[in-house]
Amino acid sequence: MAKEKKSDFNANWYDLWMKQSKDFFENANKNLQDMFVSGAFAHSEDHRQQINQWMEMLKNQWNVTQFTEQQKAFKSYWKIMSQMCNDAADMMLDKWIQRSREDQPVKNTRELYELWLNCCQEVYKKSMSAKDFQEAYGEFMNATLHFWKSALPK
Secondary structure, X not given: OOOOOOOOOOOOHHHHHHHHXXXXXXHHHHHHHXXXXXXXXXXXXXXXXXXXXXXXHHHHHHOOOOOOOHHHHHHHHHHHHHHHHHHHHXXXXXXXHHHHHOOOXXXXXXXXXXXXXXXXXXXXXXXXXXXXXXXHHHHHHHHXXXXXXXXXXX
């Protein structure tokens, strides 16, 4: 398995999303490619250890161990986003297993990525209405606006 990567908190959010998408495909192709050989289907239960190792890398993308003083206002939001990533990864695995049991296994990394995105969207939609998410997002936006207000020339 490849070395886990941690996200750079200072990255542009679009760049971060694109990097994570790229990491998803690179890591999935590298670590799961033998599951998606031509003409064969990946039954998730047959590759559980391999999948669990790959999923740990996926989940660890949101780990940030140190926040600078300026970034502390983002900490609760980042923590919630990390938990949402973990929830989406767990949901993806559950749905992957379910598809295998229903004899509709994931056929390639593109299908796996689409399953991942659907799970992310479902988790995000549920989380948006939670009070802790709304509070953390409000703090995040206030800190962002404060940063831009202080960073712009007067």
